[in-house]
Amino acid sequence: MESVLGFSHGPGMAEVILILFIAFFVLVVTAIKVFSFCRIFSKTGYSWAFGLLMLLPFSEVVIPLILALIDWPVSKELRLLKQEQNGNSERGSRMS
Numbered sequence: 215m216e217s218v219l220g221f222s223h224g225p226g227m228a229e230v231i232l233i234l235f236i237a238f239f240v241l242v243v244t245a246i247k248v249f250s251f252c253r254i255f256s257k258t259g260y261s262w263a264f265g266l267l268m269l270l271p272f273s274e275v276v277i278p279l280i281l282a283l284i285d286w287p288v289s290k291e292l293r294l295l296k297q298e299q300n301g302n303s304e305r306g307s308r309m310s
Contacts, residue, residue, distance in 0.1 A: 244269070247268050247274075248265055248266060248268050248269060249265070250265075251264075251265035251267075251268045251277065252264075252265030252266070253265070254281070257288070258281065258286040258287070258288055259286050259287030259288035259289075259290075259291070260286075260287065
């Protein structure tokens with residue numbers, strides 16, 4: 215008796231190799247994606263562990279939108295440093 219998929223005794227060696235290759239490829243792509251977003255989050259001033267959120271479904275759409283729309287801690291710090299530097303330069307010009 216033949217199964218629904220057309221196999222009489224299960225998948226052959228070629229099918230098993232193909233399944234293993236696809237599984238390996240998906241794991242490598244997922245690892246690269248998670249590593250990349252871990253680096254992106256750490257460079258924006260957030261914890262690198264936020265990159266692990268890329269393992270969740272639909273995160274490929276939501277997380278880049280969040281990164282594009284929120285104010286990064288690095289940007290806040292840079293803004294404060296520029297304000298502090300401008301304040302010091304104004305005080306220095308008043309004193310002279």
